[in-house]
Amino acid sequence: MFIEPFKTGVDSGWIEVICGSMFSGKTEELIRRLKRAQIANQRIEIFKPAIDTRYHETDVVSHDESRIRSTPVTASQNILLLAEDAEVIGIDEAQFFDAELPNVAETLASKGVRVIVAGLDMDFQGQPFGPVPALLAKADYITKLHAICVVCGNIANYSYRTSADEGRLVLGEKDKYEPRCRKCYHRG
Known part of the structure; x- marks a missing residue:
């Protein structure tokens, strides 16, 4: 269970990362914290990311259909x-962002913002x-x-x-992916 830290001053931002495999509840946990x-x-x-329209064009939606309003962006600098x-x-879906996302998160945290990021590791x-x-x-905080x-x-x-499907970025759900343990994953 994640215990939220207390904000002690104007410049006391931090970065929280929620990671794991598909169907592990990353987006659900992000929505809960927000x-x-x-x-x-x-x-x-x-x-x-603007490319993720699986559940909704703008809302962040978890597999259990929890949702929260969001803004789709094409590049992390837009944040x-x-x-x-x-x-x-x-x-949400940090893995689909560009390589500047860590710097964007660091910039925000340095300005006193609490940054909560969810994505596949x-x-x-x-x-x-x-x-x-x-x-x-x-x-500063990691939840796997x-x-x-x-x-x-x-x-x-x-x-x-x-x-x-070929290619690294293939959007999909249970029709294209399933969660597996190490042993079953390597068995194929």
């Missing part, structure tokens, strides 16, 4: 332009994914979530691609 910030009357802004007055920034090949490894290196392996029922931390 809704708590709303309850606390904090000014929040949420961003997602700096659109988040001027926010106290808390949420960023590994791609379907089990390799570090996009800017997430660099975000993990800069993070796990799904349940659909083959054996153990803890899953891999996203196994079941479709024949």
Whole structure:
């Protein structure tokens, strides 16, 4: 369970990263933290990559259909332009952003903003994914979530691609991916 730190001063921002495989609850946890910030009357802004339109064009939506309003952006630098007055920034699907996202998060945190980022830490090949490894290196707090392996029922931390699609970036859900443990992932 994540315990939210107390903000002690104007320049006391930080970076939180929520990572794990597909179907592990990353977006659900991001939404939970952002809704708590709303309850606390904090000014929040949420961003997602414009290419992710799987559930909704603008809203961030979890697999269990929890949702929160967001702003789709084409580049991470746009977040700096659109988040001027926010106290808390949420960023979903971090793996689809460009390599500048860690610097954007660092800039925001240095200005006293709480930055909460969710994303896959590994791609379907089990390799570090996009800017997430660099975000993990800069993070003040890291939460690694796990799904349940659909083959054996153990803890899953891999996203196994079941479709024949080629290319690293293939948007999909249960029609193209399933969570698997290390053993079942490597078995294929």
